Amino acid sequence: MEGGLLVLGIESTAHTIGFGIASSSGKILANVNYVYRPRDGGIHPREAAQHHSAAAPTGLSEALKEAGISPRDLDGVAFSAGPGMGPCLRVGATVARTLALRLGKPLVAVNHGVAHIEIGRLVTGCRDPVVLYVAGGNTLITAYMDRRYRIFGETLDIAAGNCLDVFGVKTGIGPMPAPEEYARRGEKFHPLPYRVKGMDVSFSGLLTAALRMLKDDVRLEDLCLSITETAYSMLTETLERALAFTEKREILLVGGLARSRRLKEMVDAMARLHGAEVYVIPPEYAGDNGAMIAWTGLLQLMVGQVTPIEQSRVRPRYRIDEAEAVWRERGL
Amino acid sequence: MIRIGAEAVVSKLEWNEFKLVSKHRVPKPYRMPELDKWIRERRTLHEAKIMVDLKKAGVPCPAIILMDRDDSTIYLQFIEGSELKKVLDSFPPKIIESIGRNLGEIVGKMHSSRVAHGDLTTSNIIIDEHGRLYLIDFGLSAVTDDLEELAVDVHLLDRSLESAHYPIRELFMKNFLRGYSSILGREFTLKILEKMKEIRRRGRYVEERRRRS
Numbered sequence: 124m125e126g127g128l129l130v131l132g133i134e135s136t137a138h139t140i141g142f143g144i145a146s147s148s149g150k151i152l153a154n155v156n157y158v159y160r161p162r163d164g165g166i167h168p169r170e171a172a173q174h175h176s177a178a179a180p181t182g183l184s185e186a187l188k189e190a191g192i193s194p195r196d197l198d199g200v201a202f203s204a205g206p207g208m209g210p211c212l213r214v215g216a217t218v219a220r221t222l223a224l225r226l227g228k229p230l231v232a233v234n235h236g237v238a239h240i241e242i243g244r245l246v247t248g249c250r251d252p253v254v255l256y257v258a259g260g261n262t263l264i265t266a267y268m269d270r271r272y273r274i275f276g277e278t279l280d281i282a283a284g285n286c287l288d289v290f291g292v293k294t295g296i297g298p299m300p301a302p303e304e305y306a307r308r309g310e311k312f313h314p315l316p317y318r319v320k321g322m323d324v325s326f327s328g329l330l331t332a333a334l335r336m337l338k339d340d341v342r343l344e345d346l347c348l349s350i351t352e353t354a355y356s357m358l359t360e361t362l363e364r365a366l367a368f369t370e371k372r373e374i375l376l377v378g379g380l381a382r383s384r385r386l387k388e389m390v391d392a393m394a395r396l397h398g399a400e401v402y403v404i405p406p407e408y409a410g411d412n413g414a415m416i417a418w419t420g421l422l423q424l425m426v427g428q429v430t431p432i433e434q435s436r437v438r439p440r441y442r443i444d445e446a447e448a449v450w451r452e453r454g455l
Numbered sequence: 456m457i458r459i460g461a462e463a464v465v466s467k468l469e470w471n472e473f474k475l476v477s478k479h480r481v482p483k484p485y486r487m488p489e490l491d492k493w494i495r496e497r498r499t500l501h502e503a504k505i506m507v508d509l510k511k512a513g514v515p516c517p518a519i520i521l522m523d524r525d526d527s528t529i530y531l532q533f534i535e536g537s538e539l540k541k542v543l544d545s546f547p548p549k550i551i552e553s554i555g556r557n558l559g560e561i562v563g564k565m566h567s568s569r570v571a572h573g574d575l576t577t578s579n580i581i582i583d584e585h586g587r588l589y590l591i592d593f594g595l596s597a598v599t600d601d602l603e604e605l606a607v608d609v610h611l612l613d614r615s616l617e618s619a620h621y622p623i624r625e626l627f628m629k630n631f632l633r634g635y636s637s638i639l640g641r642e643f644t645l646k647i648l649e650k651m652k653e654i655r656r657r658g659r660y661v662e663e664r665r666r667r668s
Contacts, residue, residue: 312489317497321573321595356486356494363483364461392485 132417135215136207140175140187141413152190154414172210206230206439212437231420231430236443242415243377247402257283258378259378275365276322286326309348422450474533495527512568534582536583555627559634571604606650
């Protein structure tokens with residue numbers, strides 16, 4: 124049994140329902156996640172919510188079993204308050220409120236984006252990075268400054284991961300990592316819309332143009348090469364600008380797209396120019412997961428950032444810079 | 456060397472006693488060479504084209520002397536003068552009023568040509584010994600019909616006054632808006648002000664994100 128504080132974290136912003144348990148010694152004791160896979164195309168929020176409701180009881184008991192603890196050992200219950208899909212978020216929030224009330228333990232509302240960063244800091248050991256957070260639903264560049272994770276750049280339309288996933292699905296090869304795998308057999312690069320405005324990026328024009336080119340008999344492998352190289356270069360360039368501006372020495376890649384080998388390669392090459400260190404979230408924590416909510420909830424609990432039940436409404440548009448990262452001030 | 460930005464190196468040089476400024480977009484080793492060359496070339500062309508168009512529209516900016524497309528470098532007229540940022544506070548109120556109004560007219564003309572500067576701060580404005588103003592650094596500029604992009608220009612200018620020239624901000628901006636609306640009209644200027652309020656409300660470090668190039 125672990126000493127110190129123990130927090131249960133529940134993630135349910137989109138396609139994943141996850142239960143994680145973290146201890147104040149910095150250990151993740153459990154990380155149990157179930158992913159809803161839509162039969163076609165994107166996520167249907169209500170179907171996903173039904174999947175989450177059905178999976179929740181098993182997930183919870185599996186996580187407790189994995190950690191070898193009973194609910195009574197918990198010191199707090201954290202949940203992902205947003206951003207995400209309302210119906211999905213409400214599943215996690217409802218379970219969390221019920222547990223917190225039943226156990227008489229504090230409830231902790233966690234920002235999903237902040238949680239991706241904090242689990243990244245925990246498992247990679249970096250301290251004060253510029254973060255590239257790239258996933259199916261999110262693309263942003265952020266760094267801690269003056270009590271919050273400030274947004275230095277973001278997508279002006281769709282997320283980078285979404286762009287590549289939709290491209291893969293519409294061309295019939297499937298979502299990521301399929302486009303990147305095909306890209307390895309690509310030979311010829313075709314120019315596609317490269318939209319960087321300051322530190323902001325835009326991907327919808329890239330997706331449309333790439334799909335249009337498909338009809339012009341361009342080899343699919345070449346198109347995969349062109350779209351992935353373009354998207355990753357845009358991300359790396361904006362990240363470079365943020366690094367130069369913030370003068371930080373560390374880069375952290377988090378979110379589902381952090382699994383990309385080619386993106387990592389590019390970021391490494393950029394970091395060498397600036398003498399910066401690159402850290403990448405390991406695969407088991409790259410996608411949405413319960414452990415990241417548990418760990419961030421624990422940090423919040425340690426600095427007394429808890430949430431009264433009556434203020435625990437979910438926040439589908441909860442921006443990362445709306446959450447105060449109080450623990451960072453205390454060196455956590 | 457004058458400036459090293461994230462994407463370009465700006466240096467001063469002399470050629471037959473003629474002073475020039477070169478702006479070289481440096482290769483990025485992390486991009487595929489084809490893509491890298493294409494981006495640098497396209498941005499160089501874009502910046503040069505915007506400056507040529509603005510010059511025609513009567514917006515004072517450095518003249519383009521030469522463009523080396525293969526090297527993604529443009530050679531510009533060197534303007535003998537100072538960054539407005541460094542000297543603005545030292546002027547008497549009457550002069551500040553007239554600089555404000557004059558800049559308003561210049562930005563008004565630029566916006567009527569549908570060009571948003573993208574990084575309009577007092578460090579990107581040069582004032583020469585005759586008090587003439589020049590806009591520089593069009594690296595983030597865009598041709599646009601989006602009111603927001605134009606409003607961002609005025610917003611960034613206002614923010615740069617707020618942070619670096621606080622005591623004269625009001626006087627300057629009041630006259631700036633006079634000059635601006637003399638070119639674009641009262642109604643359009645009010646729309647810009649409305650948009651600026653909205654940008655400010657959203658306030659998310661926009662200024663920090665745009666201040667470097």
